[in-house]
Amino acid sequence: MDTPDKTQITPTPSLSKFEDSPVFKYINSLSPIELAKFRQTDNAFNSLAFLSPSSLFPSPQISCHRESRFSVKRHHFSAASNSSVLQSSNDLNTDEGASKAIEQSYLYDEQPGCLNSGSSSKGVSSDQLDDQSDLAIELPRTLKYDCGSPDGNLEPCDEILKNTSEKVAGHEASPFQHNKDEGEERQMSFENERDLRKIRRIMRSEESAGCDWVAIVSDVADLLTTNSSIIYENIEGQDRRTADPGTTSFISTILQFPLDNSNNLENTETGDPSGSCKQSKLGVPVTDQTPAILSTCLLDKLVVSDSGLNKDDKGEKCNQSSHQQRSIRRRCLVFEKSPGFGLHLNSLANTSNDQSPLSKLTPSTMKRDEVPHHNKAVVTDNSPETPATVSGNETDLNSPEKKRTKFEHVEENAACKRCNCKRSKCLKLYCDCFAAGLYCIEPCSCQDCFNKPIHENKVLETRRQIESRNPLAFAPKVIRSTDSVSDSGGETNKTPASARHKRGCNCKKSSCLKKYCECFQAGVGCSPSCRCEGCKNRFGRKGGGDESESDGEDLETCERNASEKNSQDIAINRSEEYPDLSVPSSDLSRLPFAYSGKLSGSFLHSVRLSPQLCTTQELGSSDSSSCRPKFESHLQAIPEDKTAEILKHNLSPVVLKATSPNCKRVSPPHLHDPVLNGYGSRAFKFHKSTVLSLECALFIKVETL
């Protein structure tokens, strides 16, 4: 908090002119600061000369801010990642530039009183020197959302400053020193800066509004795309090092952050090198990571990049740890490779996609114990392998029966997907795993299973075929809609919500009172789209009846079935951490942020769009609310013809939450949507704030449409 030493901030780019002057020598002889040391910061100051006065005279607050962020980041990402970050600080030709630029931009904007807006006219491509000192600065949003991140590990400011200083010292070569056309660069940089500021404003707006997260991402992506072009333009004839290819990658990351995030988590939190050791696109559904989505996308890119850079190094360890990984990792199908082939919301919800961005398709893993206990259900839901891990004795699971028993016990409320296919080779929708977009895993008792990473091509091809036949085949089966969003962002879980099976059931004998009925299984009421006969669905009869209309027997049956059976698939996380989540925890668990129903649960692989993702807590309420009154739908129906467009433009699987009152199906997101792709495959932790934002955004968009 001390005011920067005047002697340290006095130097200017023209300083060298005076170094040889008698006065300078005299002063220098009097100064306790050694020349060498002084020179060490000289470069930094030179670079700072391009910045605004405010940049030259950052307030102590800013410093602290940065420091705290840095600390947070250090904590958030493992030491390995941290070291990677530091190491990569020397690499000007990485993604870091973009993310750092944004960070910096954010910082400037964050201190409007101290910073000159025009000062930071150092755009993405020109801020690198200064960025070097900010390499590890964490995105402000990380602090905001990363509630789950343990605190107390903040590194002392001194330490941070020290590290920063070291890094700065290590970067003698300033990009600016290579810039011949400074004026042009400044102009370009200013534009970049302006865009970044715009992004920042959007983000801030989102923070204050607590909604429209999707739009934010979209807008940011647009800005970045534009910015990218500017950058490349700017690169022409300039130092290629500023041509930050990473920017493009960075943008891609934003679009696919879920995957990256997943990888990050996998590679950093678990420290499991397997994350890079991709045998397949496997993933462990990671839940409740929503908070880090934006931060990860925007600012943590360098960590991701580092992961990728270290991929080779980790590869050696891959084999060694592969076995162990299996026991703790949930394998998920990744369809990003196949544009148009879908990564659906339900996939998001249940599967944790461990996809890495673009070409980086690495499995993601997440330690089971890393998941909050209260979210266990969600995790297990996506982590069929978990049981084995928990048991610690895989041999005990050799028997299908034992496996099942074990799982049922462990996953009481976790819808771990496992199958017992015998003739379908697990390549048909009969297979729950396949249908959920997950690879079969050890707990499965399937025979002649092809739904494994080693048969990835076949799996993808099969899936493609199925989707060609029915584009919605892998889409969430249950569409959930929330009638309202909590104004305060809290107690959303209490908000009435409705959910309906996308296509409806066709029950004839079960009266929709058993899990044979998909509606009942999903914990949703039957709708007019159902063709069931003698519907007695406890969650809502086709004709509009609800539990109050149910007779005692129905109620009893319903409660029994719901509590005893549904808990597995529709278990709801009544997370203590996110009590106000309007999105069912089970959904979140599958969302990739895990996003699809059976499949995706983690962000939104964790937020089940299928029975799981889209289903709301109502579903899950295997507890007291197991048999809830019929859901109310306040959202406007999304005409089928508009659905595609909505999905196309909003990209957010969240749109799927909107229930179509008229029972029209909601088209699932398509993989060719970059953003959606990203969501689709990753597992993310969803913070309630993010969930609320998503719901809010969806609600608004749906209403608008």
Added chain:
DNA sequence: GAGTTTGAAACT
């Protein structure tokens, strides 16, 4: 654990 029931998925 085996057998039956059920309804979705797949096929024709």
Added chain:
DNA sequence: CAGTTTCAAACTC
């Protein structure tokens, strides 16, 4: 689109 078959989960005993 309708009817039939296949399939695997759910269920019963």
